[in-house]
Structures are given as structure tokens and as C-alpha cells.
Amino acid sequence: MKALLLTEYKNLEVTDVDEPAVGPDDVLVQVEACGICGSDIHGYDGSSGRRIPPLVMGHEAAGNVVRTGENVTDLKPGDAVTFDSMVSCGQCDFCRSGHQNLCDNRMVLGVSCGDYRRHGAFAERISVPRRIVYRLPDGLPLEHAALVEAVSVAVHAANVTPITLGDTAVVVGAGMIGLLTIQAVRAAGASRVIAIDINDRRLKVAQDVGATDVINSSQVDAVQTVIQMTDGRGADVAMEVVGMTPTVQTAIESVRKGGCVTLVGNVTPTIDLPLQSVVTREIRLQGTCGCNGEYPQCIDMMARGIIDVRPLITQKITLAQGPEWFDRLYKGDPDQMKVIVCPQT
Amino acid sequence: MKALLLTEYKNLEVTDVDEPAVGPDDVLVQVEACGICGSDIHGYDGSSGRRIPPLVMGHEAAGNVVRTGENVTDLKPGDAVTFDSMVSCGQCDFCRSGHQNLCDNRMVLGVSCGDYRRHGAFAERISVPRRIVYRLPDGLPLEHAALVEAVSVAVHAANVTPITLGDTAVVVGAGMIGLLTIQAVRAAGASRVIAIDINDRRLKVAQDVGATDVINSSQVDAVQTVIQMTDGRGADVAMEVVGMTPTVQTAIESVRKGGCVTLVGNVTPTIDLPLQSVVTREIRLQGTCGCNGEYPQCIDMMARGIIDVRPLITQKITLAQGPEWFDRLYKGDPDQMKVIVCPQT
Amino acid sequence: MKALLLTEYKNLEVTDVDEPAVGPDDVLVQVEACGICGSDIHGYDGSSGRRIPPLVMGHEAAGNVVRTGENVTDLKPGDAVTFDSMVSCGQCDFCRSGHQNLCDNRMVLGVSCGDYRRHGAFAERISVPRRIVYRLPDGLPLEHAALVEAVSVAVHAANVTPITLGDTAVVVGAGMIGLLTIQAVRAAGASRVIAIDINDRRLKVAQDVGATDVINSSQVDAVQTVIQMTDGRGADVAMEVVGMTPTVQTAIESVRKGGCVTLVGNVTPTIDLPLQSVVTREIRLQGTCGCNGEYPQCIDMMARGIIDVRPLITQKITLAQGPEWFDRLYKGDPDQMKVIVCPQT
Amino acid sequence: MKALLLTEYKNLEVTDVDEPAVGPDDVLVQVEACGICGSDIHGYDGSSGRRIPPLVMGHEAAGNVVRTGENVTDLKPGDAVTFDSMVSCGQCDFCRSGHQNLCDNRMVLGVSCGDYRRHGAFAERISVPRRIVYRLPDGLPLEHAALVEAVSVAVHAANVTPITLGDTAVVVGAGMIGLLTIQAVRAAGASRVIAIDINDRRLKVAQDVGATDVINSSQVDAVQTVIQMTDGRGADVAMEVVGMTPTVQTAIESVRKGGCVTLVGNVTPTIDLPLQSVVTREIRLQGTCGCNGEYPQCIDMMARGIIDVRPLITQKITLAQGPEWFDRLYKGDPDQMKVIVCPQT
Numbered sequence A, B, C, D: 001m002k003a004l005l006l007t008e009y010k011n012l013e014v015t016d017v018d019e020p021a022v023g024p025d026d027v028l029v030q031v032e033a034c035g036i037c038g039s040d041i042h043g044y045d046g047s048s049g050r051r052i053p054p055l056v057m058g059h060e061a062a063g064n065v066v067r068t069g070e071n072v073t074d075l076k077p078g079d080a081v082t083f084d085s086m087v088s089c090g091q092c093d094f095c096r097s098g099h100q101n102l103c104d105n106r107m108v109l110g111v112s113c114g115d116y117r118r119h120g121a122f123a124e125r126i127s128v129p130r131r132i133v134y135r136l137p138d139g140l141p142l143e144h145a146a147l148v149e150a151v152s153v154a155v156h157a158a159n160v161t162p163i164t165l166g167d168t169a170v171v172v173g174a175g176m177i178g179l180l181t182i183q184a185v186r187a188a189g190a191s192r193v194i195a196i197d198i199n200d201r202r203l204k205v206a207q208d209v210g211a212t213d214v215i216n217s218s219q220v221d222a223v224q225t226v227i228q229m230t231d232g233r234g235a236d237v238a239m240e241v242v243g244m245t246p247t248v249q250t251a252i253e254s255v256r257k258g259g260c261v262t263l264v265g266n267v268t269p270t271i272d273l274p275l276q277s278v279v280t281r282e283i284r285l286q287g288t289c290g291c292n293g294e295y296p297q298c299i300d301m302m303a304r305g306i307i308d309v310r311p312l313i314t315q316k317i318t319l320a321q322g323p324e325w326f327d328r329l330y331k332g333d334p335d336q337m338k339v340i341v342c343p344q345t
């Protein structure tokens, strides 16, 4: 079958690879859509150390069942499905206490590091264990379903945040995850969502997906604006979706005493934290990582239109266009959010 | 001024009463809309013991500021306002720990019992303490604002319920509070809301306000239907808005292991509880009473259209029509939800 | 080897049975102590339907490792261990979300029902899967470790109860689980623990294990006494460890507005619930069932003396004495709490 | 009466001042013990800007009622009492939602800043509003009661931390608040408490008050030691009671994935935060400030011996010794924890 193979760092080729093996508990899926993730781009040049060539990358996918292993009785050819990008072990303390996202032994599809290699979904077909597969409801386009991983990050972030009905939420950063987070905190009860970014085009999309107010922090003092908008009080919660000192500080100073700042972004290893402000105002900073079992809920919310991913899909490409688009995204393209590879086109 | 006076039990008269006194911390409000509450109907015949005649009832009101006491500097004539129906003491342990709804010394407008009498809002004007008054945003009709008490009961019920994004919620009872509860749990993150009632007309309204599924429990086995709808698992939470043995049991048997049943309805003093089912399935039953500081959030959500009270207002009447309509509601009128008295018409 | 075999209902015999098979992931344990559980007594006469003869019962055990299957590398002969009485599936939604106690497919040692039969620990040796085995710290007597299941029920009950430092807790029922619950809520932060029972001897033990106050409800009005002891306010939480209408009502009326009643006992299928009191006082009723991963914490607290099981062990017997003692417990012996079978004596 | 007057920065004099006025809602207290707080030392040289001379400082006091204002009917001369150091307004959003410690308008005894001046308790007598006074139980020495503010800080810190029975807690910093925090987290359910400090003498006291393990971080790698002590997992929670980059980082790296670090210390305005570690391990950082209504619970726990302040009282002095001891503490005396001024001696 055809696949997009990382033959060496910074070199992708569309080539023929072996059909994947289908074990007794596996499902063979014909991939219709697979999103290019930021982690794929980081793997492309070897900087993450987690995509050692040769490797087929790709873990954000949806498609149709081709056939199933002998132990799989509840799926049949033609069923529309998506699957978890992450496989947790089910045995460690974290898995047993219901925190699969913190699993000590998790493995990711489309990744290779050291002695571990698991080919991904930038290919015509992929074989995955039944227990990470989710059937899709009628009417949910496969290219939307391919974004469930991104949606689940935003939904998990909202779930770990103490939101009360009618709260005011600030979302700092209106990139792809930020735009989904805006939708997630609205769905979780925030009646006012203030989006902060430095890019007016993103802020326009933010309004389209449900932000009630937007602030361009390159033009005005974002913290002061939030304080004014909330009659001097500050927001109840803030979602930080960037991960740098200025944005984290904006999030912290935007919330009221007793508020919560949920930390989603982490591009910087270390930041400057205003400790006294956090302590004397009794702020909670809540790290959040990946998702924890929220796929079924995310699929349901996408099918019902509660979360709308359409504004985030900026491009659909063929396998053949893969090398060119990886190169373009690697160099940076501020106009792109999610690029979807459609291996059957 | 004109007022609707309860002269003796079961007798209301529109008559002239003294203008209310306006103390230094008070606000005089011209009443434009005041809803008839179930508790007013219970007071009408003396059965509740809390409306000893002569009394002007009415506590669910909105209107415009006429003038303010000398210490009130942040409201001016013409401002649109509503006010809390309940005045908490601010001093008891419950108030100090943030539970005004559990206040040891709370007083209600439009109530008289023993040596306490506080005339209500079925009158042209009412005087209320500044600290219970809330200014209304532009564009929120006063007759909608008069329903904020009912909205706040539903919103508080949702706030004491552990709802996660994408949850399935059951609401047992689609009367006025039930219809608002449907909206509140959706706004709080439930993506699927199953309404249960015995009245198809109410279930139709339930769908209009956001129920995704409805069950007429006089026609099918409601519990079995919920179990089927949830693939054998049960709902995550249930809101019980009636308060009788069969409806509480329906709520309990509809939720999954580990689920929560929030108890809003309480028409029956005592019910039969399936204790073993609650214990062995680790169910939480959460009583909820009134609201606890949620008025500003409720006003905001009504103004933004997140909670829509229009389907609940079934009649608007004049003061003069008050006696006739109290009589009608006292006898029972299944077609009515909220009847609004408009004293200026 | 010797075992205590239920040959038919109400008939136990000490007899020779086959050595248990030791699979590759199993551990063979020489049983030094195995408690007689209430569920064993219920199984003895067939009333529970879960101990179909012939069966070796017993699931509350501790002992020493004899040998291990080939895949078990982290335990060696002579290690002191105890093990979970319950084996959860690890696959169902409840297991995956960290609620093993609610597992859809859990199995219990020493139980047989229909096509499932798993011999228990009233025997010289038992074979159990490695993943349910816990190594014991030095200095914890094996006969104490045999009570970890009972301890874990009390600890889990305390963990699902919202206890704040310095709270007042009521514990209704001072039997074995009640006496452990007293210790658990004290360890969880309650500085005052009021034990209620109708038996002065039990109440004396309650004081010995940490109850700060005791009430004999056959002699005084328990609710009124609690209200007086708390200056008219009521307790913050109550633990109900019986499961009958009068005791549940005592628990409910003993807590303050906004309080929590944790339901541990469930001897009665259905009780009368004072619904209006629960709703208007915003009480939380929290069912609790078994334990959920708390074994390591319980073992640690027992080893440190935070939870003391010694007052609960009222008798130690040999295998040979088993038939006589089952008969005695079946007829009811109010002086007995936990009877421990020691198969090596 | 005699008082210790701050006449100018860095100059205290024992002098005669006017008897305090006793308003209708006030209580006149004969001060028997008043602790010197760190904030008094910071006020001594004017660096905090909150003790503008002339001022009588002192807010951590206990004593006996001398007489009461006319509206105070529930206290009588001779009653042993302590009082809150902080007076919240009862009106702002934070007070109304039960967060007095976050009050927008709180005032502190023994403080003067701008147009606000409220003399404190380094004097023979002080007058305080009834609503901040707490009666003391028999048998609690007044010099112990003077430490209730410090105790309440530790208890509040434990209350905002999610502690489960049997958890392992790390406490970084074994000064006065650290030693109380060790006791608070034990009382709240942590069965293992690991104290970290650079001073062996403090660590010895830490063990005396209940730390199960101690680590001198100047001699070993504290994080590695915690990880080893917890079998590679990390502690469940950490309490940071210093407020500097290295100690906060020690706290963060000591906790397991999903753990909580409660931030009590705040000597440094800004620190370096390992953001990626916090986000990818889903850590919660919880600021905590002062206490929130915990005085009654703290008094109860002190009276019951659950929290023991005796090891923290390193010196008792007379008013006359005040100037000399302020000077000594201002220069720094590592041997001192709490110095108590006894104005009647």
C-alpha cells in the first residue's frame, strides 16, 4: 500500500510499504483523513527524538473498517471509526486510578524511539487494537473526526477547570487549541468568554466560534481591559494556551482572587511566575495534559455541533502533497491551522 | 397606591394602600412585572402559615427605580432592576461560609408570619434594601427578569450537580422548574438531556428548550428506555423536579453506578428510598434548595439567551385580574406555567 | 491440603482438597489468617445465592508466599502478603475511569455462583493472581492484615465524604465497620466523633478507638443530644453504618444544613426517606460501596497504628473449629466482631 | 494603661496610653499573651508601609474579658477569649461567597496605613468588635491560644489541598508555619509526612511534632530522596512554606504526576517555574492565603491536642522586654520561633 514515509530527517517520500499485520484483537482501518500534528512537525527534523526514521507518522485519523481480527466481534467492515492516538497500559497506578493520560507506559501511534516503533496513519491503511477504536455516529464527516485528539485536549482542559454556570473565562491564545478551548469552556458553562491574541484574523475566528469578547494584546493592555470588562473584579478562570512568560502572566493577572488559571500551553520549559500574586490572591494554577478518556464525549459533542471544527481545517491534501506541505509547515505558515491528509484521494 | 391585598384567606382585593417607606439604604421600585409563585398559591388559603392577612404578596418582580434612600449612590431613577426574593442575615455561620440559601434568619418579601410582615410586589411600588437589588442589562425585558428566581433555582441545582462535558442528564418532571433545569444542565455541559414527564404538551416544550430526547413515562417504562438509550449504562446524572416516590425512584434507577441524583422537587414529606440500590451502586443524592448568590449569573445568561424563559410565560394580567387568576390557579390549571402580574397596566 | 469445605448449605467439613494450581501469573500463599466475613455467613445457608457448594469460602486473608508462577519476579518465598478479595476486570468503563469497586465484571475469591467458582482462603494454601497481591511491611501481624478488607470499606467511606479539618462527625452504628469508620473519619480530620449505638459495650469500645462522645440511642433521643452537643447546629457529616429507616433518619436529622450523610449500611432494601428535610436543608446522601484501590494506604495506616484493628478481633480459631464457629455466628453472637481462622494452627 | 508604642520606625517604648474606647458592640479584653508576628517585624522598620507610627502593634493575642459594650450579651467578665487578627467587611462579593480571607476591604488590628489606624494588643488591654471574638474552652492556656492565627494559616493550607487518607505529603520548610503545616496535613489524613529543611535542629522538632521522615536538603538531593522513599513515584502532595525558586522547584519535582503543590510561602515576588514539568505532569499549584473562618476548628484542635504549639513558643517576655526583643528579632535570631509578649507580667 502507499504511505508517506519519513526516510530520513526532513525527507518524506510517498512509497509502497507492507500492509500492516492484523492481530486477533486488531482492526484494519482504511484511512480517509489524518491530520498533521505539531508533534509530527517536531518529529520531522528529529528535534523531538521520537520519530526515528524510517517511520510512517500520523496519529490523528479516521476512516472505515476493512476487516477485524478474530477476537473482534463488535465492529464490521464499513463501520466509520476513529481511534485514540495514545495507548495506555491499563496496569500502572495511574491507569488503575483512572488517569490514563498520566500512564507510566503509554505508547503513541506513528512514533518510533529506541526499540519502539509503531507505524502511523499517513498511509492507506493502519492496524490498531480494538480497545482504542471508537465507532462514529452517522453524519459526522471523517475529516472532522480526525480532529478528535485536538478537541479532546480542549475538553479535558475545560474538565479540569472549576467552571460555574455564568462564569467569565479568559482564553489566552487563539490558535487551533485555543479556538477549541473557547468552545469547550462555553459548553462547560462560561457565559462570557474573552479571547486574547495578537492576531486579528484569529480573533475574528474566535468570535465566529463563540468568544463573546476579543482583545488584541498587541494593541491594548490586555489585563487592564479584562479588569475593566469585569467591573474591576477579574475573570473567574483563565485558560493559557501558549506557554510563555508574558502570556502566563496575562492569564494570572486577568483572574480574580480565588480564580483558576489552567495551563495548557508549554512551549517554554521555564517561565517567570509572580509567586506573591498567586499566593496572596489564592490563585490555582492547574496543569493539564492530553485527555483522559474523553473521546466518546468529544465525538458526541462534535456530532451534535456543540464543538465545531470546520473553521480549523484550513487545508486538505493528498498523500502525494505530503512532502511539500510538511516542508511548508516546518518553515512556518501562520495561515494554517489543521492540514488534513486524505490518503484515498 | 394600588395593591393586590390578601384581606383574609382566599380573598384578594385591589385596593389603595400606603406608599411604602423608603429608608436611607432602600430603593423604591415601580413594579412592572411580578410573577405568581407556587408559594403564593400555598399562602392564599393559609395552608403554609406564612401569609397571614392582611398582606400584599409577590416576590418575583422587576421594575424601574423611582427614587433611592440617601445612602444609595449607585442607582438612579429609571434604572431597570430586579431584586432577590430572599434577604439573608449576613451574620450567621451559613451566611459567613457563603451559603446564604441556608441562612438561619432569612426573610422573604411578601410574607407575614407571626410578628414579621413584609409587603410584596403585587403593587404599584415596592421598597427594598439596596443590597438585594440587581441592575438589569439593556435589552432584557422586565417580564423576563421577573423569572430570575425560578431560573436561579434551576441554575443552583445544576451548580450542585457534578456535570462533566458530554454527560447524559435525565430530568424527571417538565414543569416550569424542570424546563429551566433542562436548559441549565445543557448550559453546564450535558450534551444529551432526556426529559421525562407524563404530559406530551410539556415534553414538546422540553424539546423546544433543548431536551435532546423525551420520554412519556405514562406510555413506556422510563427507566428501561433510558437504559436502552445509553447502551445499558444509565445516565450520568438525573435531576428530580417532582418529589414523589415513583419519580425519585425513576431518577435513581436511571443513573449509572457512581452517578448523581439531584433532588429539587419536594412535594412529598417522605418517600420510599431504594437504599441497597443507592449504596451498592454508590449513588449520590444531592438535595438543593433555592439559590445561593446566582442572580447576577442568571441575569447574564437570560440576557445572552442561554436560558430562555419565554416558553414559560403563559399569561400576563393586570392587578385587577389578580383575584380571578389566583382563584383559577388555586383550583389548578395544567395549562399555566408562569402568570405575570403587570401592575402598571 | 486441608480446607474447610462447604459440602452443602449449613454443612462445613475440614477435609483434604487438591492443592491449587499456580498459573504463570499467580502466587501460592500459605494462609496464616483468614477472617470470617458477614458475606460468608450469608453464603453459609444459601440465602445469598453466591456460595453454591461444594466451595471453600474465605476472602479476608494474609499469609506467606510459598512459590510464584514463572512471570512473577517481584515476590519471593517467605514474603508476607495479603490480597484483594475482589478482582476487577480492568477493561470496563468503570475500571478505566478509576472505579474498580463499580466494575461491571468483578469476581470475588471464595465464591461460586452459576458457572463461576473460585476457591477461597479457609484452607492451608490459596493461589491468587499477582496483580491483587500486596506485600506487607515488617511488623504488621498477619492476623491484623487479614482485616484489611474491613478497614478499606471504612477508609473508602471516609474518602467519599467531604470532611474538613476540625469537623464534627456522627457515626451511627458501632459494630465492626462502625468502629473502623470512627477511626477513619478521625484520621481524615474530624476532631470530634460522636458514636451512636444501642449497646453500651460497643460504645465503650468506640471510645477506646477514638470516639470523643458516645450516645446510647436506646436511652436518650440521639438527634436531640447531637443537636445540643453542637450548640444547636448539628454535625457536619454523619456516617450511617446500619441501613435501616430509624438509623438513616437519625443520621439525616443529626447533620447541619448543607451536611453530608454517607450511607455505608444497607441491611434493608428500602427505607423511608424524609425528602423535604433533605431537600430544604440541602443535604447530600452519599452511597459508598467496598473500596477503590485503597489497600496500600490501609496497610500503611495499619502498620503505623493510625487504624487499630486489635479491639475488633474477638476470637482466633483453627480450621477444625470452623464448623462449630460458623454455626455459632450463624445463630448470632453479639459478643463477636471478627473471628479469624488460622489454618496452620 | 501601659503599652508598647512604636514611636518612630525602629523605636519602641513602653509608655502610658489612653484606655481604648469600648463601643456598644465591642469587648474590652485584658491581654495575657500576644505573639510577635513576622509582619510586626516587617512593620518595625517601615518596610511594609503598614505600621506608620505612632502605633501599638500586636494582633496575635488572647486574654480575659474585662467588660462588654451594651449590645454584647453572650460574653461576661472573666471569659477567656481570643480574636481574629483580621476583620472582613461582610459585604463584598468575596465575603458573601464565603471567602473572607479574600475580602476587598479587610482591616487588621495593630496596623496603620494612611488614614486607617487600629491599635493592637501589645498593651494591657484592647477593645475589639464582638463578632471577631472567640471564647476559649477550659484548659487551653492563653499563651497557646495566642498562636491560633499561625495555626489557622496551616490548617487553611491543608484544607485547600486535596489530601486522601494514607497520602504521602512533603513539607518544604520547617519553620514555625512549616511545623504547624506538618501537623495539619497529618491531621487531614496524610499518613506519611516528609519534612525538608536545611537546619537539623528544626528537622528534629519536625519529627517531634509528627513528621515521619526528614531530609536535610543541604546534605542530600531532596528530590531524589523523596523519589526513592516513594518507590519512584513521588509524593501525593507537597506544601511549600518558604517561597523561593529552589524550594518551589523541590516541591514540584517531589510530587507525582497529578499531584498538588500548595504554595504557602511567598518571600520572593517572582520565581522560576518549570512550566513543562507542571503541564506535562498535570500538576496543580494552589496558592493559599491566611485563613477563612477556621478559628473555631483550630481552637478545638488545639484544645484536644491534635495540634500542639508548645514546641513553637521559644520565649515569653514582659512588655518592658519588648524593645530589646524586637531589636533582636529584627537582626535575625535563628533560634527563635514564636516570642510571646505577656503584658500582665
Ligand SMILES: [Zn+2]
Residues within 6 Å of the ligand: A037, A038, A039, A059, A060, A085, A149
Ligand atoms: Zn497530535
Ligand SMILES: [Zn+2]
Residues within 6 Å of the ligand: A038, A042, A267
Ligand atoms: Zn511546537
Ligand SMILES: [Zn+2]
Residues within 6 Å of the ligand: A088, A089, A090, A091, A092, A093, A094, A095, A096, A100, A102, A103, A104, A105, A106
Ligand atoms: Zn498505565
Ligand SMILES: [Zn+2]
Residues within 6 Å of the ligand: B037, B038, B039, B059, B060, B085, B149
Ligand atoms: Zn417564588
Ligand SMILES: [Zn+2]
Residues within 6 Å of the ligand: B038, B042, B267
Ligand atoms: Zn405546592
Ligand SMILES: [Zn+2]
Residues within 6 Å of the ligand: B088, B089, B090, B091, B092, B093, B094, B095, B096, B100, B102, B103, B104, B105, B106
Ligand atoms: Zn444568615
Ligand SMILES: [Zn+2]
Residues within 6 Å of the ligand: C037, C038, C039, C059, C060, C085, C149
Ligand atoms: Zn468480606
Ligand SMILES: [Zn+2]
Residues within 6 Å of the ligand: C088, C089, C090, C091, C092, C093, C094, C095, C096, C100, C102, C103, C104, C105, C106
Ligand atoms: Zn471492570
Ligand SMILES: [Zn+2]
Residues within 6 Å of the ligand: D037, D038, D039, D059, D060, D085, D149
Ligand atoms: Zn500575624
Ligand SMILES: [Zn+2]
Residues within 6 Å of the ligand: D088, D089, D090, D091, D092, D093, D094, D095, D096, D100, D102, D103, D104, D105, D106
Ligand atoms: Zn469583604
